[in-house]
Amino acid sequence: MVTTGQRLPARARLLKAADQVLFDHGIRATPVDALLQQAEVSAATLYTHFGSKDALVAEALRVRLADWQGVWDQHIVAAGDDMGRLLAVFDALASYRRDQNHPSRWCAFLAAATELPAAADEISAVLAADTELLATRLLHFSRPLAGARAQDLADEVLLAYSGTLTAFLRGYPHSPIDVGRRLARSAAQEHSRS
Amino acid sequence: MVTTGQRLPARARLLKAADQVLFDHGIRATPVDALLQQAEVSAATLYTHFGSKDALVAEALRVRLADWQGVWDQHIVAAGDDMGRLLAVFDALASYRRDQNHPSRWCAFLAAATELPAAADEISAVLAADTELLATRLLHFSRPLAGARAQDLADEVLLAYSGTLTAFLRGYPHSPIDVGRRLARSAAQEHSRS
DNA sequence: TCGAAACCAGAACGCTCGTTACGGTACAGC
DNA sequence: GCTGTACCGTAACGAGCGTTCTGGTTTCGA
Numbered sequence: 190m191v192t193t194g195q196r197l198p199a200r201a202r203l204l205k206a207a208d209q210v211l212f213d214h215g216i217r218a219t220p221v222d223a224l225l226q227q228a229e230v231s232a233a234t235l236y237t238h239f240g241s242k243d244a245l246v247a248e249a250l251r252v253r254l255a256d257w258q259g260v261w262d263q264h265i266v267a268a269g270d271d272m273g274r275l276l277a278v279f280d281a282l283a284s285y286r287r288d289q290n291h292p293s294r295w296c297a298f299l300a301a302a303t304e305l306p307a308a309a310d311e312i313s314a315v316l317a318a319d320t321e322l323l324a325t326r327l328l329h330f331s332r333p334l335a336g337a338r339a340q341d342l343a344d345e346v347l348l349a350y351s352g353t354l355t356a357f358l359r360g361y362p363h364s365p366i367d368v369g370r371r372l373a374r375s376a377a378q379e380h381s382r383s
Numbered sequence: 384m385v386t387t388g389q390r391l392p393a394r395a396r397l398l399k400a401a402d403q404v405l406f407d408h409g410i411r412a413t414p415v416d417a418l419l420q421q422a423e424v425s426a427a428t429l430y431t432h433f434g435s436k437d438a439l440v441a442e443a444l445r446v447r448l449a450d451w452q453g454v455w456d457q458h459i460v461a462a463g464d465d466m467g468r469l470l471a472v473f474d475a476l477a478s479y480r481r482d483q484n485h486p487s488r489w490c491a492f493l494a495a496a497t498e499l500p501a502a503a504d505e506i507s508a509v510l511a512a513d514t515e516l517l518a519t520r521l522l523h524f525s526r527p528l529a530g531a532r533a534q535d536l537a538d539e540v541l542l543a544y545s546g547t548l549t550a551f552l553r554g555y556p557h558s559p560i561d562v563g564r565r566l567a568r569s570a571a572q573e574h575s576r577s
Numbered sequence: 578t579c580g581a582a583a584c585c586a587g588a589a590c591g592c593t594c595g596t597t598a599c600g601g602t603a604c605a606g607c
Numbered sequence: 608g609c610t611g612t613a614c615c616g617t618a619a620c621g622a623g624c625g626t627t628c629t630g631g632t633t634t635c636g637a
Binding site for chain 2: 593594595596597598
């Protein structure tokens with residue numbers, strides 16, 4: 190969190206602007222000029238740093254994934270018990286969305302995969318990495334709660350999490366994170382009961 | 384299901400082609416020419432019938448919503464009990480995806496809203512209609528199972544359903560419909576227990 | 578102080594795409 | 608047979624966008 194009045198270097202400004210504009214108004218709907226204007230950067234600078242709009246998008250997505258992972262980490266260590274660690278992904282989502290001062294329509298990775306179906310592997314790879322991260326961690330946290338059926342529970346929590354994200358796009362229901370957490374908790378209880 | 388060798392009229396061919404191509408390769412990624420080629424129709428015909436690509440997209444989405452609703456209807460009447468009616472949406476989804484001979488990446492309405500964020504109201508209205516349909520019906524079927532907390536249950540099932548759709552986009556988990564159904568069932572049981 | 582590297586504004590290029598225009602053909606109803 | 612309607616293939620237009628180019632200015636370490 191840099192709070193000095195110093196201007197960030199051009200590359201950082203571009204990434205920040207991309208994160209702010211791209212995932213709110215839409216990736217394809219945002220022309221390069223809008224990014225340049227937001228970042229107060231010239232076109233030549235963008236292309237010397239990144240080479241193409243797609244490459245900038247990919248890098249912005251990677252940064253975002255790393256940020257999101259960091260926020261999730263914090264909520265995992267702050268959790269008190271096994272159930273708390275499993276459900277930490279929902280607290281992290283609430284925290285991540287609260288902390289970013291610019292809105293995101295829903296999930297940058299899912300949106301990118303939808304908007305750029307034939308995109309370079311670089312871009313779709315970030316969604317794959319996000320899914321991989323979710324699947325691995327949720328399986329890990331499911332084990333102490335569901336034992337042999339941990340995989341089933343992990344799949345269910347991943348679905349609840351994805352459903353929460355999609356609810357932002359639908360604009361319904363109104364507190365999707367609460368609903369998703371409830372859903373995940375009842376799934377966990379269902380598995381730990383048997 | 385027309386099985387005659389007769390060629391469909393141009394308007395119907397266009398709608399069919401739109402449904403086949405648009406929601407697989409992506410709406411923005413599919414140029415008008417690809418639709419014309421698939422439908423074996425000239426450009427002039429498209430524009431006399433629909434006026435614009437966006438209008439064709441909107442109409443194709445409306446047709447799709449009506450089709451989907453019809454499939455869902457069938458599975459509702461075929462269901463045997465309250466729980467079956469609530470979960471019929473998952474059976475309908477499985478049936479709908481099986482019956483269409485062309486693949487859909489995930490959900491046409493959610494994809495359209497993502498790809499065309501600033502689209503004419505016509506297009507975003509279809510996602511709103513889909514959400515409205517889901518919310519209304521799920522609330523209706525939740526009542527006999529959850530009574531006063533029917534709204535909570537309906538919200539949860541909608542999230543499970545949305546999560547299932549999103550899982551297709553992620554490519555994970557591998558049988559999202561089964562996972563979604565399990566999630567919805569345990570939510571329903573949780574509510575009927577209390 | 579010098580020189581290189583980073584950066585700027587703006588114009589220009591080339592391509593894609595949605596849309597329209599043009600001239601011609603098949604065919605239904607009167 | 609005539610006429611109008613629906614449709615065809617193709618060419619052209621115009622706008623938007625990603626990318627590159629040009630020429631000049633700032634920044635900053637040696």
